[in-house]
Amino acid sequence: MTKTSDIVILGGGPGGYVGALAAAVRGASVTLIERDRVGGTCLHRGCIPTKTLLATAHLAMSMSKSEVFAVKHKGFEIDFGALMKRKNDVVSRLEKGILALLKKRKIELVSGQGKVVAPDTVEVESNGKTERITASKGLIIATGSKPAMPSAIPFDGENIITSDEALSLARPPASLCIIGAGAIGFEMAELFHAFGTEVTLVEALNGVLPTLDVDISKEAARLLKRRKIIAHTGTTAETFDAGPKKVRVELGNGKTVEAEKVLVVIGRKPNTEDIEIDPPGLLQQNGFVAADSTGKTGVEKLFAAGDVTGQLMLAHFASAQCSAAVVAALGEEAHLDKNAVPGVVYTKPEIASVGLTEDAAKEAGHKVKSARFDVRALGRAQAEDELIGFVKIIGDEESGRVLGMHIMAHGAGELIHEGAIAITKKLKVSDLAETVHAHPGFSESIEEAAHLWMGLPRHA
Numbered sequence: 001m002t003k004t005s006d007i008v009i010l011g012g013g014p015g016g017y018v019g020a021l022a023a024a025v026r027g028a029s030v031t032l033i034e035r036d037r038v039g040g041t042c043l044h045r046g047c048i049p050t051k052t053l054l055a056t057a058h059l060a061m062s063m064s065k066s067e068v069f070a071v072k073h074k075g076f077e078i079d080f081g082a083l084m085k086r087k088n089d090v091v092s093r094l095e096k097g098i099l100a101l102l103k104k105r106k107i108e109l110v111s112g113q114g115k116v117v118a119p120d121t122v123e124v125e126s127n128g129k130t131e132r133i134t135a136s137k138g139l140i141i142a143t144g145s146k147p148a149m150p151s152a153i154p155f156d157g158e159n160i161i162t163s164d165e166a167l168s169l170a171r172p173p174a175s176l177c178i179i180g181a182g183a184i185g186f187e188m189a190e191l192f193h194a195f196g197t198e199v200t201l202v203e204a205l206n207g208v209l210p211t212l213d214v215d216i217s218k219e220a221a222r223l224l225k226r227r228k229i230i231a232h233t234g235t236t237a238e239t240f241d242a243g244p245k246k247v248r249v250e251l252g253n254g255k256t257v258e259a260e261k262v263l264v265v266i267g268r269k270p271n272t273e274d275i276e277i278d279p280p281g282l283l284q285q286n287g288f289v290a291a292d293s294t295g296k297t298g299v300e301k302l303f304a305a306g307d308v309t310g311q312l313m314l315a316h317f318a319s320a321q322c323s324a325a326v327v328a329a330l331g332e333e334a335h336l337d338k339n340a341v342p343g344v345v346y347t348k349p350e351i352a353s354v355g356l357t358e359d360a361a362k363e364a365g366h367k368v369k370s371a372r373f374d375v376r377a378l379g380r381a382q383a384e385d386e387l388i389g390f391v392k393i394i395g396d397e398e399s400g401r402v403l404g405m406h407i408m409a410h411g412a413g414e415l416i417h418e419g420a421i422a423i424t425k426k427l428k429v430s431d432l433a434e435t436v437h438a439h440p441g442f443s444e445s446i447e448e449a450a451h452l453w454m455g456l457p458r459h460a
Contacts, residue, residue, distance in 0.1 A: 012032050016305075041146070050188075052091075056083050056086075061348055137330060145268040180266040200259065215406065232255060268307060290309075294334040295324055303328065340355065344413040351408045370453070374390045391409065
């Protein structure tokens with residue numbers, strides 16, 4: 001059996017389902033193919049479960065210092081079983097919302113394993129039946145990614161685990177060794193530390209959050225030290241020995257870490273093993289699909305979006321890229337500037353970045369000038385006792401344009417969009433300085449950093 005839709009999307013995660021909605025509102029007929037559950041990793045095993053758990057962790061962290069605000073209480077405990085139920089309820093509500101939207105927009109949802117048998121055709125196997133679905137305007141591969149599981153590490157799903165298992169534990173472990181101190185590892189460290197777990201981080205590169213701006217990485221290391229979370233950086237985990245009660249991890253620096261569980265978060269690999277992409281030349285050696293920022297693969301009618309392209313492993317980038325691919329497939333001009341896509345680490349305080357780091361800006365040949373304003377000088381920060389962090393602006397000294405913004409502060413995940421707009425619209429640092437920010441507010445730190453960059457400091 002063969003049928004045709006204007007747009008066919010393989011994968012119903014944050015790239016695929018948002019792309020399907022974007023196509024439907026433009027009047028296209030859409031078929032969305034998903035082998036598991038709509039929402040993908042982000043909804044079921046990533047962004048949403050993590051942030052739901054972190055919300056409780058952050059509340060517990062705030063309650064532990066309630067006397068700062070003249071609030072006394074007789075202690076509290078976290079009901080981990082109830083917390084996991086809440087996490088599942090949040091996920092379920094959001095999944096139902098997506099399904100309702102797909103139905104409202106008359107998007108056909110096909111459940112089954114899809115294979116790309118031609119640049120415009122997917123073959124779907126479901127319940128013992130096979131059907132072919134052809135795209136008249138565009139086929140978009142948006143199959144996402146999964147945790148990388150190197151063969152040298154003896155994963156068992158119980159003692160040595162990935163982030164998938166970590167978000168479904170029956171109880172917090174007494175101790176946890178996290179391999180990888182990027183965004184996921186850093187969030188997991190804070191999450192389990194707040195639940196009473198003794199946490200140790202191991203990172204092969206020199207510093208935690210090593211891909212972010214150097215000032216962020218240094219301040220993040222200080223944050224771990226304040227919380228008594230040990231971080232071994234510039235070294236690797238060499239061997240793993242799972243005993244009856246603990247896993248023993250030998251590090252390359254000669255040290256040993258023993259923990260009840262080991263969580264490995266050292267990257268992700270694309271979900272391309274089972275989709276048999278034709279033409280096969282689209283797959284790179286690492287399994288990712290070669291595509292540009294708007295999802296174009298160079299093959300007529302065939303696009304790719306999200307984690308499967310190996311570009312930015314962010315749900316919002318997947319949504320934007322798949323939407324851009326839809327626009328291109330429908331014959332319109334598509335644009336997406338990857339440099340203007342923000343990234344957020346949802347810790348307390350939050351950490352957010354957009355654009356170039358200071359080192360990357362120098363490497364790109366810019367005449368770089370940076371300015372940093374610490375949030376503890378803000379009235380709002382003092383009132384709320386949210387004193388840790390800063391705003392750093394990277395600008396081109398010759399043009400005055402904003403090249404990057406890096407924030408560690410309460411609400412950084414929202415503040416960062418001012419930087420994203422500045423980069424998208426090619427604004428100057430002076431534009432940020434001349435924009436009046438409400439007082440008292442954390443956003444004032446952006447205005448203050450901009451004035452500092454211009455050599456006109458006010459509260460610094």
